[in-house]
Amino acid sequence: xxxxxxxxxxxxxxxxxxxxxxxxxxxxxxxxxxxxxxxxxxxxxxxxxxxxxxxxxxxxxxxxxxxxxxxxxxxxxxxxxxxxxxxxxxxxxxxxxxxxxxxxxxxxxxxxxxxxxxxxxxxxxxxxxxxxxxxxxxxxxxxxxxxxxxxxxxxxxxxxxxxxxxxxxxxxxxxxxxxxxxxxxxxxxxxxxxxxxxxxxxxxxxxxxxxxxxxxxxxxxxxxxxxxxxxxxxxxxxxxxxxxxxxxx
Amino acid sequence: xxxxxxxxxxxxxxxxxxxxxxxxxxxxxxxxxxxxxxxxxxxxxxxxxxxxxxxxxxxxxxxxxxxxxxxxxxxxxxxxxxxxxxxxxxxxxxxxxxxxxxxxxxxxxxxxxxxxxxxxxxxxxxxxxxxxxxxxxxxxxxxxxxxxxxxxxxxxxxxxxxxxxxxxxxxxxxxxxxx
Numbered sequence: 001x002x003x004x005x006x007x008x009x010x011x012x013x014x015x016x017x018x019x020x021x022x023x024x025x026x027x028x029x030x031x032x033x034x035x036x037x038x039x040x041x042x043x044x045x046x047x048x049x050x051x052x053x054x055x056x057x058x059x060x061x062x063x064x065x066x067x068x069x070x071x072x073x074x075x076x077x078x079x080x081x082x083x084x085x086x087x088x089x090x091x092x093x094x095x096x097x098x099x100x101x102x103x104x105x106x107x108x109x110x111x112x113x114x115x116x117x118x119x120x121x122x123x124x125x126x127x128x129x130x131x132x133x134x135x136x137x138x139x140x141x142x143x144x145x146x147x148x149x150x151x152x153x154x155x156x157x158x159x160x161x162x163x164x165x166x167x168x169x170x171x172x173x174x175x176x177x178x179x180x181x182x183x184x185x186x187x188x189x190x191x192x193x194x195x196x197x198x199x200x201x202x203x204x205x206x207x208x209x210x211x212x213x214x215x216x217x218x219x220x221x222x223x224x225x226x227x228x229x230x231x232x233x234x235x236x237x238x239x240x241x242x243x244x245x246x247x248x249x
Numbered sequence: 250x251x252x253x254x255x256x257x258x259x260x261x262x263x264x265x266x267x268x269x270x271x272x273x274x275x276x277x278x279x280x281x282x283x284x285x286x287x288x289x290x291x292x293x294x295x296x297x298x299x300x301x302x303x304x305x306x307x308x309x310x311x312x313x314x315x316x317x318x319x320x321x322x323x324x325x326x327x328x329x330x331x332x333x334x335x336x337x338x339x340x341x342x343x344x345x346x347x348x349x350x351x352x353x354x355x356x357x358x359x360x361x362x363x364x365x366x367x368x369x370x371x372x373x374x375x376x377x378x379x380x381x382x383x384x385x386x387x388x389x390x391x392x393x394x395x396x397x398x399x400x401x402x403x404x405x406x407x408x409x410x411x412x413x414x415x416x417x418x419x420x421x422x423x424x425x426x427x428x
Contacts, residue, residue, distance in 0.1 A: 023395070155308055157345075157366065161327050170354065176327040178347040183366065185307065201371070206350045206360075221328055225308045230393045233328060 026152055027229025034224075034232055035147035143236050148224050149187040156184040157223040158192065158236070164216035166207060179203050215242035273420075293319040293389035298332055298341055299399030304365030305330070305343055312400035315343065317389030324356040325349060325384070330391040331363060335377055341388060344372055350381070359384060 002010075148156050159181040166173040180200045184190055205213065220237040287296045300313045309315070317332055325331060327349050332341045344363040351359035360381035364371040376382065405412040 027393070157308070157328075159328055159347075165353070172353040174351055174353050174356070176349045178327055181347075181366075183307070201347070223328055223330075226394060228395060231330070231391060233326075 023228050026227070029150075030152050030224075030226050030229045030232065033150040033152070036234065143192040143220060145184060145190040145192065145222065145236065146187055148222065148234075149190055152226045152229060154185075154225045154227050156190070157225060158182045158184060158220065159223075160218060160220050162203070162216045162218050165214045166205070166212055173206065175206060177203060215244045217242050291318040291389065292321055293317045295332075295341070295388055298343070298388070299402045300343055301340065301403070302342075302365075304367050305345070306367045308366060309343060309394070310396070312397055312403055314395040314399040315391045316393035316395075318392050319387070319389040322357070324351055324359045325361060325387065325390060331361070331387045332389055332391065333363070333382055333387045335375065335379070335386065337377065342372070342375065343391070344368075347371060357384060361387070 145156055145158070159178045161176055161178045163174075163176050166175060178201065182192070184192075218239045219235055221233065221235050224232045224234075226232075288294060290296075296317050298315050298317060300309045300311055300315060303311055315332065325346055327346050329346050330343060331346055332343050334341050342363075344365045346361050347364045348362035349359055351357075360383060362371055362373070363382060372382075373380075379386075405415070
């Protein structure tokens, strides 16, 4: 009759076919269960800061968090380096960028009067303003991503990006930059409300400064990552009107 | 164990052996055709890749299989998960696009910056001499995902004896099968 090898062959074929059919069905369910979430986005640019990085990197960015306080020796080294090629120099040794660390008074104390190159680099700090109605759940602005969480959702990757252009006509450069992101792994964490938020990543312009940029449109986008199957993308919210970058004074 | 098979092989004669070898070659060729055909369909040189590092956790772990496409006429959007290779390195890196800059008239000439979800900093230190990643460095963007299946490839790379053993057994079976 059948040898054991044949039986094993048949069995393994059957198991493989069933597993593949199951995986295909789970993948297809992603398309059927896809829904759109709701949300509103308000962004306002607050301040433009010049950057003075203490621990410099030969590449354009490559920020390292240096816990040592600034010393005059290190500043001198940086000044020499900055004169040979432009670098963005990060001042704040703490994690990330805080408005406290970049008080204009503090910056002017550290900046040597002869070094002018650092002033050509601008960086933007964006703060998402607080909601107007505190504590009133019915009317507060919340991005609700719960419809995205179905049985095939492993995580949702949220990211806030700024779209703007630089230049006009033939040399118009379209830019899209992610300034904040968040990984949402559970349905309970899917209602996003950010007050006084800041950009997580340094918002640096491609050309080095924000002098010629247009107004920006901020969009909150999401990426649903499944357990099995296709990845889906979508937009959770968009600023209703374009946001101007403040002019330098 | 192989006595009957060896006797059957001697009985078959030269022509039959050649025919078996031809069948074997046909199987290999059709496998290669399917792979290359898939590459043409997706416009990507390597449409199926295995995740090698943990820099995209918790979404992608080491050993997961990714299906890629390389869209012909649209630029990569911010948020796309791309697989790219730095010239000079042969390890494909799976990271997400966080910045994209292109001239309005030539959207395919874009400059990209990527970052792994699990990494605190962007990829500029991985780019070696490049300031921005260009489209020609990108193998494709991730469209589909299959967990754990790629572990076989990682195991075969870490233990090359396993690879040779598997190939040897498959070759043996292909030659002595009678159908």
